[in-house]
Amino acid sequence: MAKFDKIKALIDCRCPHCRIGKVFSGSPYALRKRRTNQICSHCGFFFELEPGYFYAAMYISYFMIIAEGVLTGWLIFEIARSESIWLYLTTILSVTLFLSPINFRYSRLILLYCLSPKIKYDPKYKDELGLK
Numbered sequence: 001m002a003k004f005d006k007i008k009a010l011i012d013c014r015c016p017h018c019r020i021g022k023v024f025s026g027s028p029y030a031l032r033k034r035r036t037n038q039i040c041s042h043c044g045f046f047f048e049l050e051p052g053y054f055y056a057a058m059y060i061s062y063f064m065i066i067a068e069g070v071l072t073g074w075l076i077f078e079i080a081r082s083e084s085i086w087l088y089l090t091t092i093l094s095v096t097l098f099l100s101p102i103n104f105r106y107s108r109l110i111l112l113y114c115l116s117p118k119i120k121y122d123p124k125y126k127d128e129l130g131l132k
């Protein structure tokens with residue numbers, strides 16, 4: 001159950017420490033006012049643990065883009081059975097550009113939730129979620 005709560009909090013872009021506050025403000029596709037919050041609005045957790053901490057998220061984003069490109073290419077091959085390189089290039093590029101705001105957010109969240117052993121969920125916030 002705790003694993004499910006962690007995945008749900010990650011999908012909802014919640015703070016990894018309290019799972020209540022939001023990590024990002026604004027919509028991922030908003031042209032303005034979209035950013036990573038510096039601190040959690042609920043528990044005050046500082047998201048960027050050290051200067052340049054989120055640079056590591058670029059590597060995660062890179063792997064996400066590769067996976068999306070391979071999956072898109074495979075789907076094009078299965079659906080269209082085309083040998084046109086332009087069909088593959090334009091579709092993969094379009095999908096990659098369309099998903100880049102999502103990749104930006106979830107690469108940072110994966111870094112916070114899965115690849116940062118110093119960040120632990122504090123169970124004292126569990127009552128505030130109404131889970132018990």
Ligand SMILES: [Zn+2]
Binds near residue numbers: 015019020044
């Ligand atoms: Zn928090």
